[in-house]
Amino acid sequence: MASGKCYHHPSKDAVAQCSECGKGICKDCYDSYGAGMGAGKALCFDCTEEMVKDHAADIAAFRRQVKTEIILMIIGAVIGYILGVWAFIGDNGSMAFVSALLIACLGASLGALIKVGKFIKRIIPGDAGDVIAYLAACFLAPAYPFITLFGFIKRNKQIKQADEVIASDENILRNMRDYFAYTQTMENNVGVDLTKLADQGGVLFENTYAQTVINKGEKEAQAELRQGMVTIAANGEIVRSFDVKPKNKAA
Ligand SMILES: [Zn+2]
């Protein structure tokens, strides 16, 4: 299936090759972190790190996108409010206020409205589509404040999720790095007690993988490591669900 040696453990034969760069992966590495991509697909640590960098770049682009959206919403709301006050000036005071507020929300919902309009025109082409899109915009008027509010809530939730993805990806990468350090240290210190190596001042003192082995056992540490790859793949799905505009992505 694969030839050569593991790029992390030069003394061990490779059982798989990275599906991205072709580097050799030994059975130990494959079982620990290379698996989990599904369909027998293996990924080396370097390519996993690249994938995490891509997530971070997409998240940064998403943040810029949300910032622009919010600025546009605020500009729309301000223009809408001024137009509303101007249009209803001289009318009953509270009436003018409510109208101005509605028009402000219309301004803030403009992005969502344009999406609705484009969607309708895609199913109904021609003048009929234009008329129906216009009517839909009128009929949706009472929903504008809600569309605006839900838009804010949704984006806020996604930004929180993005922070969690970054923290989770970084923890997993750290655990993988610590796993390599752990296996290499153990190979170089055959017969030495792990607790001694992981004690204060020892080479594995701040090694998260070694700490998990001590606290939960080797089996659980391996299981957590394997789960890491699955989580990184799942985090990628979350990042894709943010719908980052393609212009921010390097093809
Ligand atoms: Zn690779």
Ligand SMILES: [Zn+2]
């Ligand atoms: Zn290996």
